[in-house]
Amino acid sequence: MAIKIRMRGKSKGGVAEVKALIKHPMESGVRMNKKTGKPFPAKFIDTVTVTVNGAAAVDSQWSGAVSANPYMAIKVNANSGDEVKLSLTDNTGAAGEASLKLK
């Protein structure tokens, strides 16, 4: 099942802040399951990429120490109407993507 992403982006004076809210447990693999005595298996987003009009902008790598249901914001030099695309994967192979046209 695709990882769910909410995205917002508005350009002001040629600079846009792109914000994303992602639904993901971000299990680091260290947290103990008290019932079984074993850690909850690691399941966390590990790579996030952002492109603007198809060109690479941000290549981000995460550990399980990023908070659950993560929030992320980056900034790009872009104008209203430019297309921003966010793609991500987690360590188990799940993926998600979202795109928008900047306001």
Next chain:
Amino acid sequence: MKKTLLIALTLGVSVAATSSMATTVDPETDRQQMVDFFKAKSPKIDFNEYKDGGYIYSADAKAQWEAAEEFPPYLDSIDAGEAAWNKDQAVFEKCFGSDVSKIRPKYPYFDEASQEVVTLEGSINKCRTDAGLKPYKWKKGTLAQVSAYLAYNSRGEKVNVKIESEGAKKAFNEGRDIYVNPTGQFSLSCAECHTYNAGRYARADLLSPNLGHTTHFPVFRAKWQNLGTLHRRYGGCHKNMRAKPFKAQSKEYRNLEFFQAYMSNGLEINGPGYRK
């Protein structure tokens, strides 16, 4: 001897220590005294800010809260609530009408026929069971999501609980008794923390003022990474204070909610809220 909240606090005496277990106060007088108390306590904080809870006392905490509220994690819950509402739309509209922005502000209210306080969550489930549908669980899950959806759509509306009968006044006072009477292993009352000591720290927690307590429910607590209803929080707090919690939607918690909501009259509804 009947001691009003304000007089007792001015004298630095705990109300519970000298008042009888069951008191009868005039709700509006009591509410006005509480508003005056908080005004005297924090002259720089405007009445309308109390809907933001404990965050009015700490700029550092408020900045973190605003960062979260900017793109809040409860958006999914609101969508889920909307989906649940739409799923049984015919049933819900028969009970509540079709304008989802007008539902939350009506609750809680005192129902004369049954002489009971009726809450939003209680009504949602009653509506379901009356129509032969399975009721939702009380403290979290779909019920909280539907409540969040309705609260979100009523943002900006003012809390306006009416007390227009002896029965309603009695329910208010019963709720007030739960609020002011000490209970549990620590012999603490809600008032001890949330009125007399609001704005101070209880170990690592900043105590929120009871003025405005109900405006932002249901809450998405970072701790739960999930939504919870007001009664879930009541129970959780009682448990933490080593007092026996009442059941969600019990008469006790409904009366407490009635008292607390009335005391927040005039404040804006801003649920669902993000909390630590």
Next chain:
Amino acid sequence: MKRRSFLKGTLATGAAAVAVNAGLLTPSTVLAEWNKAAFSAKSTDDALNGVFGSSATAASGDIKLKAPAIAENGAVTPVTVDATAMSGVESIAILASKNPIPLVCTYAFAGSAIGYASTRIKMGETMNVIAVVKAGGKLFKAEQEVKVTIGGCGG
């Protein structure tokens, strides 16, 4: 755990594959492999070596690091690194000094991206949040203590 290998074209997940096939990501914009070495490092120096090949950083007042003085909830600590006052910002790394694995996340910038990142991270106890910025080939650092408390009464 199969790592995504961009160059080989064997992609475990759909998103990057779609992008490659659509010609949106060219070999010149190679996405680096997830930096396992850096994300296993137990000290901040080792983590920085893993990310940048060096741990020699100079403190810089041009990095605006925003983090709370006292975290409301250590598991959701908001952190913002704003290096827009610096020129030639290539990447940002965020570390949590006392986390078992100090490296939390990295951001590499290209094209239209500006040196700015905001996120929420997990901090297990009072420690420093460290922002390291690579700009003009050099490493710069800003850090700040964040108090993390547990054992409140609110539960």
